Amino acid sequence: MSNYHVPFSAPIRLPAEQAPLVCVDIGGTKVAVSVVDARGLRSRVSEPTATEGANHVLAQQVLRLIDQACAFADIAPTEVAAVGVATCGPFVLRQGLIELVAPNICGGLAGQARGLPNDWTSAVLEAPLRAAFAQVRVENDGIAALEAERRWGALQGCSDCAYVTWSTGIGMGLCVDGRLLRGRNGNAGHAGHTLVCDDSSALCGCGQRGDVEALVAGNAIARRFAAQGYADAAQLFSAAVAGDATAAAIVDSLCAVLGRALFNLSATLDLQRIAIGGSVFWHHRDYLLPRLRAALAGRLPPLTQGLDIVAAGLGERVGDFAALALVLP
Amino acid sequence: MSNYHVPFSAPIRLPAEQAPLVCVDIGGTKVAVSVVDARGLRSRVSEPTATEGANHVLAQQVLRLIDQACAFADIAPTEVAAVGVATCGPFVLRQGLIELVAPNICGGLAGQARGLPNDWTSAVLEAPLRAAFAQVRVENDGIAALEAERRWGALQGCSDCAYVTWSTGIGMGLCVDGRLLRGRNGNAGHAGHTLVCDDSSALCGCGQRGDVEALVAGNAIARRFAAQGYADAAQLFSAAVAGDATAAAIVDSLCAVLGRALFNLSATLDLQRIAIGGSVFWHHRDYLLPRLRAALAGRLPPLTQGLDIVAAGLGERVGDFAALALVLP
Numbered sequence: 001m002s003n004y005h006v007p008f009s010a011p012i013r014l015p016a017e018q019a020p021l022v023c024v025d026i027g028g029t030k031v032a033v034s035v036v037d038a039r040g041l042r043s044r045v046s047e048p049t050a051t052e053g054a055n056h057v058l059a060q061q062v063l064r065l066i067d068q069a070c071a072f073a074d075i076a077p078t079e080v081a082a083v084g085v086a087t088c089g090p091f092v093l094r095q096g097l098i099e100l101v102a103p104n105i106c107g108g109l110a111g112q113a114r115g116l117p118n119d120w121t122s123a124v125l126e127a128p129l130r131a132a133f134a135q136v137r138v139e140n141d142g143i144a145a146l147e148a149e150r151r152w153g154a155l156q157g158c159s160d161c162a163y164v165t166w167s168t169g170i171g172m173g174l175c176v177d178g179r180l181l182r183g184r185n186g187n188a189g190h191a192g193h194t195l196v197c198d199d200s201s202a203l204c205g206c207g208q209r210g211d212v213e214a215l216v217a218g219n220a221i222a223r224r225f226a227a228q229g230y231a232d233a234a235q236l237f238s239a240a241v242a243g244d245a246t247a248a249a250i251v252d253s254l255c256a257v258l259g260r261a262l263f264n265l266s267a268t269l270d271l272q273r274i275a276i277g278g279s280v281f282w283h284h285r286d287y288l289l290p291r292l293r294a295a296l297a298g299r300l301p302p303l304t305q306g307l308d309i310v311a312a313g314l315g316e317r318v319g320d321f322a323a324l325a326l327v328l329p
Numbered sequence: 330m331s332n333y334h335v336p337f338s339a340p341i342r343l344p345a346e347q348a349p350l351v352c353v354d355i356g357g358t359k360v361a362v363s364v365v366d367a368r369g370l371r372s373r374v375s376e377p378t379a380t381e382g383a384n385h386v387l388a389q390q391v392l393r394l395i396d397q398a399c400a401f402a403d404i405a406p407t408e409v410a411a412v413g414v415a416t417c418g419p420f421v422l423r424q425g426l427i428e429l430v431a432p433n434i435c436g437g438l439a440g441q442a443r444g445l446p447n448d449w450t451s452a453v454l455e456a457p458l459r460a461a462f463a464q465v466r467v468e469n470d471g472i473a474a475l476e477a478e479r480r481w482g483a484l485q486g487c488s489d490c491a492y493v494t495w496s497t498g499i500g501m502g503l504c505v506d507g508r509l510l511r512g513r514n515g516n517a518g519h520a521g522h523t524l525v526c527d528d529s530s531a532l533c534g535c536g537q538r539g540d541v542e543a544l545v546a547g548n549a550i551a552r553r554f555a556a557q558g559y560a561d562a563a564q565l566f567s568a569a570v571a572g573d574a575t576a577a578a579i580v581d582s583l584c585a586v587l588g589r590a591l592f593n594l595s596a597t598l599d600l601q602r603i604a605i606g607g608s609v610f611w612h613h614r615d616y617l618l619p620r621l622r623a624a625l626a627g628r629l630p631p632l633t634q635g636l637d638i639v640a641a642g643l644g645e646r647v648g649d650f651a652a653l654a655l656v657l658p
Binding site: 091172184195260300 | 430505520525536593599600628630
């Protein structure tokens, strides 16, 4: 377990009387919990995501980490005003409460293929949190990041916009007519799993072949192009930037695929701005942005003219602010 | 010009005191205007869509048809409570008011390719209507049809749903979290122009090659398969139903393409139900529905399990009710 205090140099002004808020980030690799109040970030703890045992161990881990983060912050859990949870999905609702059906957490979804040490078909989450805290808000991490970008980042003042993370996977948060889209089970924004071309050579964690995530996500790049000498996305993109023609052609093809997904999003939702973040994108954003924009150029002008495609305003820290955006008044 | 009175045998109960409402349907081929009040449908007039002259002739035509329809109904235009306009798009906003940039109306968009007798880059619409009537609501015809299906058709009670028209073109209306999606310029739902596969053999009216509409819309089917002996969609589908293996294979491929678009819609928006209407679909819906559903089967289960794909509840009459749904209180 790691815990550390970091300066809260956010573009955020916290109310002077802000009661403690708990921010929970659940990913396939780690769970991070932080406590924020009027004085800023008070504590932060994280652990590898619990996936061994019964399907409520993840929620137990979250509750334990909240207790620890509160203890480090010298705050009683009863003082917590609200708990915001930004988590990987998708979700199912059981009696109206969110459980996770995330392929990176639930071993029962994709058989033994993912090597997970459990056979869960879902992971309990919202019910135990609501039993412990009065105010709880659980959202897909794409939706939470969208909220953060709308409040403090590149999507401020935008009524029709999307946040897209190009990272280990491809996630999205969507906002139309000034309202974020949740959908039937809070799963709106899973457009990383849409089908935009015929290339079915790559398998996605969701079980489909050839969806956008299977073709361009960070983990896909590592799998698809290692044989050509590019161990991961960073290596591939660096080679392209350095003038490697093979790498450049691959990157162009990746941008064409993700660009088609961005075009589809704009044709479907009539957006004003799309902000892109995520670890795969961020370090090579200057190289990638014009290539993504080119994939939309000239297509269906009433839907793409005046559409901005920009880098996330919160940069690499979108994730830090995502859960906070869910609960900060 | 045709005008006729038809019985208003709609699944609609009009308020006993309902003041006259004007319903306008604008398509690439014809403009229809009807007047409805407490007694039902009072009059209906239609003409071929005006496309010769300056770019305000369409709006002038609409205003003239409204006058005629009111005269037939023996109602003064000043008695009209509201004007609802369901129209083909896309839209641009000029000083906040809708103008049409529809490829089937504006000859200046696609060059001479469409054979239109004008060089308009947009057609004025909302401004002259608002100058003449106090209450005006203009929406994309997909959005209007969605409203009608939500009020009287197969989407009643659905908070997360879409209406898809499979007709001369492919149009959609979208609703998420109980609110219909309009987007930056009211163009949300143009997912008929999304890219879902690599087939770029067909040209769309929007200028793109290989979008969904270019591949499966009614006018596309006529162009693509005439050489194989299928003059139009009706002939192709009838042949498939009758056991023609070539026709059946073509129809399967069309359903696979449209099915991918429906899957993309559900992955993006987390929908509960999709209702399909439109002239191309309607007469062969029993043959087409299972093939469309099959295209989604097993994909990303949390987003597709429990998703209904059904025929439009208002059947071939969706269009008749679309504009009315925009203005009936």
